[in-house]
Amino acid sequence: MSHSNPEIEKALARRRFIQSAGAGTVILALGGVYVLSDDLTREARAQTLSDGRPRLPPGQRVIRALRPMGGEPGDPSPGAYRLRVHGEVEAPFELSFAELLALPQTELSLDVHCVTTWSVLGAKFKGVRVAELAARARLKKSARYVIFEAAHGYTSNLSLRDALKPSVLVAHQLDGAPLPRAHGAPVRAIAPDFYFWKSAKWLTGIRFSDHDEPGYWETRGYNNHADPWKEERYA
Amino acid sequence: MPDGAAPTLLPRQRRKKANLRPWLRALHRDIGYFAVGLTIVYATSGLAVNHLKDWDPNFKQVNRVHQLVMPLPSDDEAAAKRALELLGVAQPPREVYRASASQLDLVFDQRTFHVDTTSGVVHEEGQAARPLLRIANWLHLNRGKKAWTYVADSYAVFLLFLALSGLFMIPGRKGLLGRGAIVLLLGAAVPVVYVVLSGGP
Numbered sequence: 145m146s147h148s149n150p151e152i153e154k155a156l157a158r159r160r161f162i163q164s165a166g167a168g169t170v171i172l173a174l175g176g177v178y179v180l181s182d183d184l185t186r187e188a189r190a191q192t193l194s195d196g197r198p199r200l201p202p203g204q205r206v207i208r209a210l211r212p213m214g215g216e217p218g219d220p221s222p223g224a225y226r227l228r229v230h231g232e233v234e235a236p237f238e239l240s241f242a243e244l245l246a247l248p249q250t251e252l253s254l255d256v257h258c259v260t261t262w263s264v265l266g267a268k269f270k271g272v273r274v275a276e277l278a279a280r281a282r283l284k285k286s287a288r289y290v291i292f293e294a295a296h297g298y299t300s301n302l303s304l305r306d307a308l309k310p311s312v313l314v315a316h317q318l319d320g321a322p323l324p325r326a327h328g329a330p331v332r333a334i335a336p337d338f339y340f341w342k343s344a345k346w347l348t349g350i351r352f353s354d355h356d357e358p359g360y361w362e363t364r365g366y367n368n369h370a371d372p373w374k375e376e377r378y379a
Numbered sequence: 380m381p382d383g384a385a386p387t388l389l390p391r392q393r394r395k396k397a398n399l400r401p402w403l404r405a406l407h408r409d410i411g412y413f414a415v416g417l418t419i420v421y422a423t424s425g426l427a428v429n430h431l432k433d434w435d436p437n438f439k440q441v442n443r444v445h446q447l448v449m450p451l452p453s454d455d456e457a458a459a460k461r462a463l464e465l466l467g468v469a470q471p472p473r474e475v476y477r478a479s480a481s482q483l484d485l486v487f488d489q490r491t492f493h494v495d496t497t498s499g500v501v502h503e504e505g506q507a508a509r510p511l512l513r514i515a516n517w518l519h520l521n522r523g524k525k526a527w528t529y530v531a532d533s534y535a536v537f538l539l540f541l542a543l544s545g546l547f548m549i550p551g552r553k554g555l556l557g558r559g560a561i562v563l564l565l566g567a568a569v570p571v572v573y574v575v576l577s578g579g580p
Contacts, residue, residue, distance in 0.1 A: 211431075211432055211433075212435045212438065214428075214431060214516070216517075220486060220491060221474050221476070221486050222476045222478060222484060222486070223474045223476045223486075241476075241478075245478075258432065322478065322482070322484065322502075324442075325491065325505055326438065329491070
């Protein structure tokens with residue numbers, strides 16, 4: 145049935161416009177919160193860590209391999225590499241790549257959680273514990289925080305207590321192979337209990353500080369502590 | 380007076396209204412043209428970095444495995460030269476680094492060959508920059524020099540002007556008094572509905 149009255153046609157056209165615009169708004173809004181589920185994620189959600197926390201932090205999805213998340217690459221050359229350990233320490237020092245490899249090595253199977261909601265479970269990282277480096281540098285009592293320094297001025301910060309956990313590494317291998325360039329070759333930090341931006345790629349220094357210094361992302365709206373289990377994504 | 384009838388009133392001379400719309404349109408048009416370049420930079424880079432978890436918007440990743448015909452010479456430089464011959468790489472490496480008894484790293488600007496000198500297996504890995512997108516992302520994320528902050532701030536002010544001037548450009552029922560108001564409210568509802576449904580920060 146058609147309406148010949150132009151006023152009625154106009155009113156109907158307006159109604160159709162409002163209806164489709166309203167539907168579009170709801171679809172846009174719902175689209176943002178719709179999240180696909182998958183088997184890996186479901187399995188991980190059923191698991192718990194030894195301390196009782198769920199293995200998968202809230203809001204995370206499991207993927208199979210680390211994704212390169214950008215950043216301005218540093219020099220990947222192992223021959224030119226230097227790691228500077230300094231700040232509130234009695235014995236600051238520098239290590240070449242070969243000297244880093246000569247220190248006691250730790251290989252750990254770790255879960256990492258990116259703030260963009262992906263997680264990789266059981267990634268194998270090999271390297272030296274930050275606690276080992278701290279012991280060699282002999283910390284002053286004033287040391288309270290650790291600042292990871294990386295290429296092009298990137299930094300991230302942890303409290304000393306968090307950085308000295310046995311799972312926090314200066315890593316040079318991933319899954320049995322040299323750390324790929326996209327993941328910070330030749331050496332990156334790994335701090336698995338925190339969102340992954342804390343694990344600075346292309347690591348060049350570890351500075352012990354008597355005060356907190358929010359890093360690159362922490363000063364750009366991301367959370368200073370970054371605990372995935374508390375979903376501390378943003379400030 | 381020609382007769383006793385009341386004289387016809389002359390229409391009151393209309394007072395000229397100050398009409399800002401032509402100015403608004405002209406400014407909206409010119410600032411709009413000026414902002415096109417920056418809008419393309421920010422919009423394409425925004426799309427790219429919004430999906431960081433799905434792809435690397437700055438680099439293409441290279442990951443290949445090769446098998447060399449063995450044996451390789453025992454001297455590192457000679458082994459590197461032979462390995463590169465077998466791999467068909469003519470360019471000399473930036474560095475030849477003995478990472479362990481069985482691993483020789485051949486480092487180039489954009490890729491590294493990790494050569495297992497006992498098995499002949501070579502892992503080639505590296506990344507090649509996506510030229511334009513990398514620059515757009517670099518600008519968008521304000522990773523350059525501090526001066527870019529002024530450009531970005533000015534662009535943000537321009538966008539605010541475009542949004543606000545756009546509200547008042549069209550008079551009547553297709554403007555803010557009719558259809559425009561409905562679309563404006565719908566647009567404003569998108570973030571509100573999203574925050575309500577997602578629980579917000």
